Amino acid sequence: MATISVAVLASGRGSNFKAILDGIKNKDTDAGIEVLITDNPHAYAIEYAKAEDISVEIVDFKEFARREDADLRIKELLDAYETDLVVLAGYMRILRGKELFDAYRYRIINIHPSLLPAFKGSTNAQKDAFEYGCKVSGLTIHFVTDDVDGGPIIYQQAVDISECRSAEEVSEKILREEHNSYKRVIDSFSKGRYLIEGRKAIYVKD
Ligand code: GRF
Numbered sequence: 073m074a075t076i077s078v079a080v081l082a083s084g085r086g087s088n089f090k091a092i093l094d095g096i097k098n099k100d101t102d103a104g105i106e107v108l109i110t111d112n113p114h115a116y117a118i119e120y121a122k123a124e125d126i127s128v129e130i131v132d133f134k135e136f137a138r139r140e141d142a143d144l145r146i147k148e149l150l151d152a153y154e155t156d157l158v159v160l161a162g163y164m165r166i167l168r169g170k171e172l173f174d175a176y177r178y179r180i181i182n183i184h185p186s187l188l189p190a191f192k193g194s195t196n197a198q199k200d201a202f203e204y205g206c207k208v209s210g211l212t213i214h215f216v217t218d219d220v221d222g223g224p225i226i227y228q229q230a231v232d233i234s235e236c237r238s239a240e241e242v243s244e245k246i247l248r249e250e251h252n253s254y255k256r257v258i259d260s261f262s263k264g265r266y267l268i269e270g271r272k273a274i275y276v277k278d
Pocket of ligand 1: 084163
């Protein structure tokens, strides 16, 4: 089967993007990253893309009258790069565009640093888990729908945070597992597919 063509959307430091690039290099992940799309011209993720000669497209929301128009631009870019799978890796905008969702239904995935539905919608889920006194938190990789952090769950990994003494320590511990998990989940898309039944994503190997 042909290697899947991936577009990564990231807004910031890009450590998950880097881990995916390393996964591809180490042959843990059968995928080709065609483009990095970012809303932030200063995102460090851009440096990782440049180092690998990956195209970078900046979709600056200030240039669009409506949020939906920016999402439409993203959809046009995904089409142009013949994207099979859209990977959100620290992308800080909420996707809303109907055209985008219609065209890429169940082909957009996100990683969230908690065991959803705990801390759903939080932009600081690691701190929230620490302050709540959770002993276990983790990460969730899920399909993106118009329900923020509410799409069908693809993969979850629990992380013991009972010994963590700060929110930063929680973030670091979860991030290590994010880096291990995302590349393997992306690889699963090259070896099978996910059937959606209600809220459930059921994996079927090719
Ligand atoms: C990660 O914690 C991810 O779970 C969340 O945003 C953060 C992105 O980090 N969605 P990075 O930019 O990949 O380093």
